[in-house]
Amino acid sequence: MTIQTVILAAGMGTRLGRALPKSLTMLSDGRTIMQQQHENIRAAFGTDARVTTVVGYRAETIIDAFPDASYVHNEIYDQTNTSKSLLRALLATGRGGVLWMNGDVVFDPRVLGRAVDFIEREESFVAVNTSKVSDEEVKYTLSADGFIDELSKSVQNGLGEAVGINYISRHDKRALIQQLQRVDAQDYFERGLELAIADNGVRVQAMDISDLYAVEVDFAEDLERANDVLA
Template structure:
């Protein structure tokens, strides 16, 4: 079975203060963030993985570094957010579910191993960390059945943080695409998920990886923290 994987790497990543796209940032072990992601994907799924990367800012540098994957270009990368980059990738995807991740997440390879069972059952999920809840991160709440109810940076009373590695099932993908199409250009993809939950009854399972490391590298201190693990 082919596993469709999307890496969102179109943004400028200006907060980190580097000239190259953030996914090309070097880690302490010599790999780039994106190389660490590729290694984790291949270690888990092997040749079954089909990677598509959404590029925008300095796209040629990413393509040169990883010439053997598929690409989708967001020519409005400086005017749009992750909702529109992911929309382009999902529209270009084949039948079946899609696993996607932000291009700046450094994570334990065991995260994908934990996700395999859900992918095989084609269950939509969002990986979460319940160990901390920071104001500036995407937070979530759940309904009485344990599925995600709210998912955004403005959630009040969040019980954990979204990590940035997610899966949309084949059955849920059409609704998700529809909502990504209607959200604002500056919305994160989480807004599309919230609308799919509220209006289409999409069920998103929170996949707890609190015991594993996953660091979204936005600032220099995040990079320092990620380098403690690799």
């Protein structure tokens, strides 16, 4: 199955307190976070999967570690957030749909296996975990017809958390690009999705992965949790 995948790895990751980009953080099983992501992508989609990584902070360290990937540079990574990194990637990936993930997510390889059906049907989705709803995480609500409605850290009465793994179909891609161009430089990409839903009528599914693991590594305690699920 040929699919375009994007890893967002331009940020500095200062909260984890490490010199290297977060995506190169070593896990307890001897792999880096990004290596685990690459292996999960290959396991789900085979060697035909095209991986494009958005780099910024210490870009050369990621490029050296994964020389076979394609790269998009966000030269102003220190002045922008994930909305502008994703925008650069979508503009570089042609007309087809794109699966993208934050470069600091350690996740069960079965997550992408579950995504295959959505991708084959060209249904945009956000992977979600309904088992916990933390104030500091991106949360979501659903519309009356069961699609994603609100999607941000400020959502009240969220039904769960977005885990940082998403797909935009080829039909919805143009609308998301337009909204990512519109949003503030410091916005997360979820703001672009919210606007595409509200203004362009894009329908985004909530793909429930509550029974699988997905840990976004922002702090040292997150890294501990990620290592625990890998043990």
